[in-house]
Amino acid sequence: MNSPSERVQLVFDTTLGPMHLAASPRGLAGAWFAGQRHAPAQLEGAHAWPLAPEHPLLRQARDELQAYLQGRLRVFSVPLDLSSGTPFQQAVWQALLHIPCGQLQGYGALAAQLGRPSAARAVGAAVGRNPVSVIVPCHRVVGADGSLTGYAGGLERKQALLRLEGVAQHEQRAGQAPLWTEVTA
Structure with missing residues (x-):
């Protein structure tokens, strides 16, 4: 490190x-x-x-x-140093890099992908500690029902990043977070 x-x-x-x-x-x-x-x-x-x-x-x-x-780049090429986290956090951050631009993934699905299907909360904590916002796309992780959950940079920024990537927001149900889905062309 x-x-x-x-x-x-x-x-x-x-x-x-x-x-x-x-x-x-x-x-x-x-x-x-x-x-x-x-x-x-x-x-x-x-x-x-x-x-x-x-x-x-x-x-x-x-x-x-x-x-x-500005909508002119979808894939980053800058070399990353993700060594500041624990081995588990680093594994989560590496998994985030495989979520394509304009696509969403749930915390539970990310936990299952890492071979830890009961660790959705731990995955959420690691996602929240992502040190390289936007480039390591933690904004692409949503609740299992598509609802927005916390974003260390603020939910308004998460919404803006998802809109930039062409992900659609659906009508908000009373008392619940907005729902987001991938847009298919």
């Missing part, structure tokens, strides 16, 4: 608000919206990772994220 002290960062504006990117010597180690839950303390303050706006990997990640948010 890389030491967090080896990281550098870049802050930039997106259509969904400011984002912080962090790179380690191994790859992109973080992408967080400003104010996102579970973001590391090293993004701001006296102990913040150094800003490196000309770092090639951070520039690549920024450019790919901007292209994605």
Whole structure:
């Protein structure tokens, strides 16, 4: 695992608000919206990772994220460093990378895919701690009935990302989260 002290960062504006990117010597180690839950303390303050706006990997990640948010990119190629999590979290984050753009998967189905069918809550916790928002597509995970559940970057951003990918929102039932389904052409 890389030491967090080896990281550098870049802050930039997106259509969904400011984002912080962090790179380690191994790859992109973080992408967080400003104010996102579970973001590391090293993004701001006296102990913040150094800003490196000309770092090639951070520039690549920024450019790919901007292209994605403009609807011009569907698959990211920036190298990732997902070593900050536990082995279980890393397995969940790797599984997220296999959910194609514009498709949804439930927490229970993701748990079953990992060979842990009774671990939907643990999968949900790992999804919520995903350090590389958008690029590792935790926004594509929904409740078993298609309802939106928590998103560390905020449900409004999750909704915007799903709409960007062409996933449709269905009429909300009273007292329940919106339902989402994949759009088939």
